[in-house]
Amino acid sequence: MPNRTPTYQTYLDAHQPRFQDELLDFLRIPSISALPAHKGDVQRAGEWVVARLQAAGAENVQLLPTAGHPVVYGDWLHAEGQPTILIYGHFDVQPADPLHLWTSPPFEPRIDGDKIFARGASDDKGNMLVPILAVEALLKGEGSLPVNLKFCFEGQEEIGSPQIPGFLAKHKKLFACDLAVSADGGQWSDSEGILLIALRGICGLQIDVKGAKTDLHSGGYGGTIRNPAHVLAELLASMHDADGRIAVDGFYDDVADLTDDERAAIARVPFDEEEYLDNLGLEATYGEAGYTTRERVWARPTLEVNGMWSGFQGEGIKTVLPNEAHAKITCRLVSNQRPEKIVELVKAHVAKHTPPGVTATVTPEETGGKPYVTTADHWGNVVVADVLRELYGSEPYHVRSGGSIPITGVFLDELGAYTVSFGFGLRDEGAHAPDEFFRLSSFVKGQAAYCQLLKRFAEGKK
Amino acid sequence: MPNRTPTYQTYLDAHQPRFQDELLDFLRIPSISALPAHKGDVQRAGEWVVARLQAAGAENVQLLPTAGHPVVYGDWLHAEGQPTILIYGHFDVQPADPLHLWTSPPFEPRIDGDKIFARGASDDKGNMLVPILAVEALLKGEGSLPVNLKFCFEGQEEIGSPQIPGFLAKHKKLFACDLAVSADGGQWSDSEGILLIALRGICGLQIDVKGAKTDLHSGGYGGTIRNPAHVLAELLASMHDADGRIAVDGFYDDVADLTDDERAAIARVPFDEEEYLDNLGLEATYGEAGYTTRERVWARPTLEVNGMWSGFQGEGIKTVLPNEAHAKITCRLVSNQRPEKIVELVKAHVAKHTPPGVTATVTPEETGGKPYVTTADHWGNVVVADVLRELYGSEPYHVRSGGSIPITGVFLDELGAYTVSFGFGLRDEGAHAPDEFFRLSSFVKGQAAYCQLLKRFAEGKK
Numbered sequence: 001m002p003n004r005t006p007t008y009q010t011y012l013d014a015h016q017p018r019f020q021d022e023l024l025d026f027l028r029i030p031s032i033s034a035l036p037a038h039k040g041d042v043q044r045a046g047e048w049v050v051a052r053l054q055a056a057g058a059e060n061v062q063l064l065p066t067a068g069h070p071v072v073y074g075d076w077l078h079a080e081g082q083p084t085i086l087i088y089g090h091f092d093v094q095p096a097d098p099l100h101l102w103t104s105p106p107f108e109p110r111i112d113g114d115k116i117f118a119r120g121a122s123d124d125k126g127n128m129l130v131p132i133l134a135v136e137a138l139l140k141g142e143g144s145l146p147v148n149l150k151f152c153f154e155g156q157e158e159i160g161s162p163q164i165p166g167f168l169a170k171h172k173k174l175f176a177c178d179l180a181v182s183a184d185g186g187q188w189s190d191s192e193g194i195l196l197i198a199l200r201g202i203c204g205l206q207i208d209v210k211g212a213k214t215d216l217h218s219g220g221y222g223g224t225i226r227n228p229a230h231v232l233a234e235l236l237a238s239m240h241d242a243d244g245r246i247a248v249d250g251f252y253d254d255v256a257d258l259t260d261d262e263r264a265a266i267a268r269v270p271f272d273e274e275e276y277l278d279n280l281g282l283e284a285t286y287g288e289a290g291y292t293t294r295e296r297v298w299a300r301p302t303l304e305v306n307g308m309w310s311g312f313q314g315e316g317i318k319t320v321l322p323n324e325a326h327a328k329i330t331c332r333l334v335s336n337q338r339p340e341k342i343v344e345l346v347k348a349h350v351a352k353h354t355p356p357g358v359t360a361t362v363t364p365e366e367t368g369g370k371p372y373v374t375t376a377d378h379w380g381n382v383v384v385a386d387v388l389r390e391l392y393g394s395e396p397y398h399v400r401s402g403g404s405i406p407i408t409g410v411f412l413d414e415l416g417a418y419t420v421s422f423g424f425g426l427r428d429e430g431a432h433a434p435d436e437f438f439r440l441s442s443f444v445k446g447q448a449a450y451c452q453l454l455k456r457f458a459e460g461k462k
Numbered sequence: 463m464p465n466r467t468p469t470y471q472t473y474l475d476a477h478q479p480r481f482q483d484e485l486l487d488f489l490r491i492p493s494i495s496a497l498p499a500h501k502g503d504v505q506r507a508g509e510w511v512v513a514r515l516q517a518a519g520a521e522n523v524q525l526l527p528t529a530g531h532p533v534v535y536g537d538w539l540h541a542e543g544q545p546t547i548l549i550y551g552h553f554d555v556q557p558a559d560p561l562h563l564w565t566s567p568p569f570e571p572r573i574d575g576d577k578i579f580a581r582g583a584s585d586d587k588g589n590m591l592v593p594i595l596a597v598e599a600l601l602k603g604e605g606s607l608p609v610n611l612k613f614c615f616e617g618q619e620e621i622g623s624p625q626i627p628g629f630l631a632k633h634k635k636l637f638a639c640d641l642a643v644s645a646d647g648g649q650w651s652d653s654e655g656i657l658l659i660a661l662r663g664i665c666g667l668q669i670d671v672k673g674a675k676t677d678l679h680s681g682g683y684g685g686t687i688r689n690p691a692h693v694l695a696e697l698l699a700s701m702h703d704a705d706g707r708i709a710v711d712g713f714y715d716d717v718a719d720l721t722d723d724e725r726a727a728i729a730r731v732p733f734d735e736e737e738y739l740d741n742l743g744l745e746a747t748y749g750e751a752g753y754t755t756r757e758r759v760w761a762r763p764t765l766e767v768n769g770m771w772s773g774f775q776g777e778g779i780k781t782v783l784p785n786e787a788h789a790k791i792t793c794r795l796v797s798n799q800r801p802e803k804i805v806e807l808v809k810a811h812v813a814k815h816t817p818p819g820v821t822a823t824v825t826p827e828e829t830g831g832k833p834y835v836t837t838a839d840h841w842g843n844v845v846v847a848d849v850l851r852e853l854y855g856s857e858p859y860h861v862r863s864g865g866s867i868p869i870t871g872v873f874l875d876e877l878g879a880y881t882v883s884f885g886f887g888l889r890d891e892g893a894h895a896p897d898e899f900f901r902l903s904s905f906v907k908g909q910a911a912y913c914q915l916l917k918r919f920a921e922g923k924k
Contacts, residue, residue: 200681204779213743219662219865222764222794224755226748229767229789233698240692281675284819286688293686302684305691306782307773312790317666317827319792319865320768327691328774330781332684357746365779403681403781 008451011141012133016444019133020116022052023443026091026125027109027118033069033092033159042069042155045091049153050074052129056136058151064171066163069155073174076139077148082458084148086177086417088407089128089184090157093120094432101434115437123431124184126438127423127446128153131183134450146458150177157184160367161406168414179380180411181453185423188269190441193388193396195381196421197265198299199372200332202404203339204306204365205346207235209325211358215311216321225321226357229310232325235360238353239303239346243289246303248349254336258299265376265398266294298400302332303346330365332402339368372408372419380420383456391449422453470913473603474595478906481595482578484514485905488553488587489571489580495531495554495621504531504617507553511594511615512536518594519601520613526633528625531617535636538601539610544920546610548639548879550869551590551646552619555582556894563896577899585893586646588900589885589908590615593645596912608920612639619646622829623868630876641842642873643915647885650731652903655850655858657843658883659727660761661834662794664866665801666768666827667808669697671787673820677773678783687783688819691772694787697822700815701765701808705751708765710811716798720761727838727860728756760862764794765808792827794864801830834870834881842882845918849884853911884915 012019031045032038046063049072053061058074069092077084096106096119104110109118116126131151138145152175154164168175187193209228212221241247258266271294273285287296296302306329311322331342347362354360374381376398388396408419424442425431474481493507494500508525511534515523520536531554539546558568558581566572571580578588593613600607614637616626630637649655671690674683703709720728733756735747749758758764768791773784793804809824816822836843838860850858870881886904887893 202681202781211742211744216742217865218764218766218768218792219664219794219863221742221759222766222792222864223749223758223762224747225742225744226746227766229770230698230702233695233767233770236692236695237699280673280678280683280687282673282687282819284688285686286817286819287685296685297683300685302680304680304684304689304783305695305773306680306780307775307784308691308695308787309771309775310767311769313769313771313788317790317792317829318768319664321766322769325770326775328779330680330684330779332681355748357744357748367779401681402684403679 006451007141008134008137009448011137012444012447019447020440020443023116023126023129024109026129027116027120028107030107031092031120031155032095033156034095039069042092046070046072046155049091052132053151056132057139058135066156066167068163071155071164071167072151072153074151075149076135076145079145079148079458082147083178084150084176085454085457086150086152086175086180086411086415087131088152088180088182088419089131090124090154091128092155092158093125094123094158098434103435106436111440114440116440117435117437119436121436121438122425122429123436124157126443127185127425128183130424130443130446131181131450133447134454137447138451138454146455149454150175157407161410164407165410165414168410172414175415177415177417180415180417180419182407182419182421183423185421186425186427188397188399190426190439191392192394193392194399194421195376195385195396196401197374197376197398198334198400199405199408200301200334200402201337201339201369201371202330202332203342203368204328204330205343206363206365207232207327207329207350207360208363209235209354209358209360210323212323215323218319218321221321226355227321228325228358229322231355231358231360232308232310232327235350235353236305236308236327239349244287245289246301248303248345250345251301251303251342254338254341255301256335258295262299263295266298266400267292269294269397269399297402299334301334301337304330304332306330333371335371335373337371339370369404369406369409372405372412374418378418380418383453384420384422386456387449387452390452391445422450424449468913469603470596470599471910473599474906474909481909482902482905485578485588485591486571488591489582490569492569493554493582493617494557495618496557501531504554508532508534508617511553514591514594515613518598520597526629528618528629530625533617533626533629534613534615536613537611538597538607541607541610541920544609545640546612546638547916547919548612548614548637548642548873548877549593550614550642550644550881551593552586552616553590554617554620555587556585556620560896565897568898573902576902578902579897579899581898583898583900584887584891585898586619588905589647589887590645592886592905592908593643593912595909596916599909600913600916608917611916612637619869623872626869627872627876630872634876637877639877639879641919642877642879642881644869644881644883645885647883648887648889649885650859650861652888652901653854654856655854656861656883657838657847657858658863659836659838659860660796660862661867661870662763662796662864663799663801663831663833664792664794665804665830666790666792667805668825668827669694669789669791669812669822670825671697671816671820671822672785674785677785680781680783683783688817689783690787690820691784693817693820693822694770694772694789697812697815698767698770698789701811706749707751708763710765710807712807713763713765713804716800716803717763718797720757724761725757728760728862729754731756731859731861759864761796763796763799766792768792795833797833797835799833801832831866831868831871834867834874836880840880842880845915846882846884848918849911849914852914853907884912886911
């Protein structure tokens with residue numbers, strides 16, 4: 001009987017009303033990590049997750065303290081000879097303001113058709129509850145899991161996970177695994193899946209140009225000394241050439257050319273440039289010559305000014321010759337670029353282009369991260385692709401992200417494990433925005449998909 | 463008896479102790495025009511000047527209201543066939559803070575040797591009292607003035623004289639004159655005089671570069687659209703060439719070349735470049751190729767950024783692609799440059815250099831002023847030079863100012879009169895700074911010099 005309903009599916013079907021009620025309970029906790037007033041709520045959400053993992057049959061479940069919000073650990077490690085999978089998600093949420101833009105209160109979840117509205121519904125409470133329910137269905141329905149499993153649910157993702165790298169460095173053994181699966185993510189659409197292939201890295205720096213001891217009167221001194229604002233403008237202008245390429249010596253040295261296959265994979269992903277421009281209110285895109293918009297944001301490095309300032313910013317005229325000018329820059333990095341080296345190259349560029357009569361210093365920002373690069377044929381992705389192909393009936397898109405997801409780098413650096421993305425959020429669900437929602441259909445679909453995924457890991461591990 | 467003491471001098475000598483007491487009284491009034499709490503004090507200082515002019519023998523003395531602080535008028539118009547001279551000064555003062563840097567309270571004048579310390583001692587109460595005392599000495603001592611005289615003392619110079627242009631436009635007839643003499647000024651040293659030959663004009667504008675509808679995530683969009691901060695930097699960098707010349711088309715069209723005589727006159731004025739750099743804490747000057755530092759600041763136009771800002775200015779990283787960038791610019795203008803035309807040229811430059819994908823607008827600032835240019839052989843300056851030559855035994859320096867003194871333009875525009883500078887402040891007297899002082903020797907010397915000046919105007923008018 002090849003089409004017999006799997007036991008886990010029977011279990012899932014039978015308990016769906018309860019699961020939905022539990023999600024509503026979870027969403028009622030205003031676990032806003034950014035707001036000190038909600039510190040207790042984040043803790044309470046962590047305790048809720050502990051209880052829920054225990055109820056699902058996970059073992060060694062514990063709420064582990066960090067210097068900030070806590071981390072929930074749990075495991076089930078009885079699948080001898082099978083890989084160990086670490087499932088990641090987060091139980092903290094974004095602030096809910098502006099409150100007046102919400103149709104119903106953000107922490108009083110409301111179901112309307114297929115949608116469940118609440119802060120955190122999609123990012124990430126709905127998504128992170130999914131694998132817990134899948135594990136319960138397998139353990140309660142089938143008595144065991146096909147692989148060894150660990151859970152890592154954190155409470156500080158929305159504030160940049162400041163304590164997580166140090167925490168994982170201290171708990172390497174507890175969280176040791178062969179692969180991480182992030183339940184903090186989404187699919188291309190409700191009928192098309194994705195493999196997450198690469199994330200850009202990042203480094204940041206500040207340039208400070210200084211001139212005279214003090215601000216000066218522009219009448220008394222204008223025209224006789226270097227104006228730091230002009231020097232900064234010239235430095236910034238010198239960092240790109242007319243083709244939109246970064247004109248910092250050595251900047252591209254560690255950037256591998258995109259292969260034809262990679263370019264084809266990127267080109268396969270739907271992209272409507274007109275819609276892109278419409279959404280931004282712009283008339284034209286712009287970037288490095290020889291690359292498409294998608295390639296530019298997904299697979300090419302950048303050097304972007306995030307802020308700059310000098311002198312007078314008020315109303316009217318102030319006839320000041322400013323004695324300082326400042327810029328903040330971040331570079332997005334790809335393939336083998338390393339944050340520290342890129343900062344050094346920019347530093348050298350600034351030194352080379354600073355004229356006499358001012359000084360310019362470059363200070364690296366502490367935050368930084370390597371690019372995260374995996375491939376579609378990494379065994380984790382092969383399994384994910386199999387499951388998604390079966391789920392949607394089509395080949396998942398190989399997507400990249402122009403942004404950075406620091407946890408992928410932390411898992412790689414601290415645990416030596418790559419991360420695959422396996423979540424069911426969709427782009428219209430307003431993560432970080434008012435009226436955030438999650439689809440009940442995704443909630444249900446995801447549970448079965450996670451059961452499938454764990455089974456395939458048991459079969460697919462090389 | 464060619465060396466007989468002039469009658470005015472006898473009068474001055476006899477009344478010097480009283481004059482000094484009167485100056486102390488005047489300095490006790492905290493007539494700070496910038497501070498609303500001192501509005502009554504500015505009014506009171508105006509009333510003090512009215513009474514003092516009346517006591518000196520001036521006629522038709524009146525305190526004329528403006529929309530802000532008042533103006534004092536007075537005249538003596540009985541020198542038939544002689545020119546009418548308008549004497550200008552101001553009875554308002556700068557704020558006194560930081561108070562803790564004053565050796566004694568700023569409005570409790572203190573005499574120490576030759577110095578009288580108080581806010582406004584040099585700028586401009588001491589200096590503006592001088593011609594009143596000279597007029598008293600001539601009227602009381604000799605019974606008449608050699609020329610027709612009008613006084614224009616204002617109470618808003620230290621806040622930029624906002625109401626004065628409109629006020630003089632409305633009272634053209636009352637203030638009509640052949641020449642203005644500003645008692646708000648100084649000499650090169652206590653033994654060297656100056657002729658003020660030219661002041662730079664000014665125009666201001668703001669550039670606003672706008673991109674997408676909102677700030678964007680630098681990961682999600684970086685590298686695919688024009689960054690307004692980069693565009694602004696490129697626009698600003700495009701405004702000068704490698705020789706420090708302003709690269710805006712037409713910018714120099716109305717700038718007359720300096721003549722050999724003008725360059726020689728500028729070169730005659732002492733200037734120590736090393737001391738200049740030391741004071742600024744700089745290693746090198748910089749400016750338009752082919753000109754000396756003095757020529758650059760006194761006789762060449764500039765385009766200087768006074769302020770710029772875009773995006774994030776806080777601590778750390780914010781991965782934002784700013785959607786706006788702004789700069790404030792003022793240009794200092796010389797010879798026949800006109801503020802409105804220069805703004806149009808910069809506007810055209812910005813339009814020409816703005817790439818697709820952003821918009822850039824240029825908004826002129828309301829404040830602006832033409833350059834003020836006179837010559838050493840203008841009859842007013844010829845007379846001033848004669849008096850100074852006699853006073854100091856040397857040829858006065860022909861100086862210019864890199865800054866702008868708006869009142870000179872207002873007198874020229876509204877009254878058709880040029881202004882000569884005839885004041886006795888010295889550069890070390892801390893105008894606008896703590897422990898401001900005026901020299902009693904300058905106070906005394908100035909009174910006699912003004913008597914001489916008025917007599918020479920009667921002889922020297924062409």
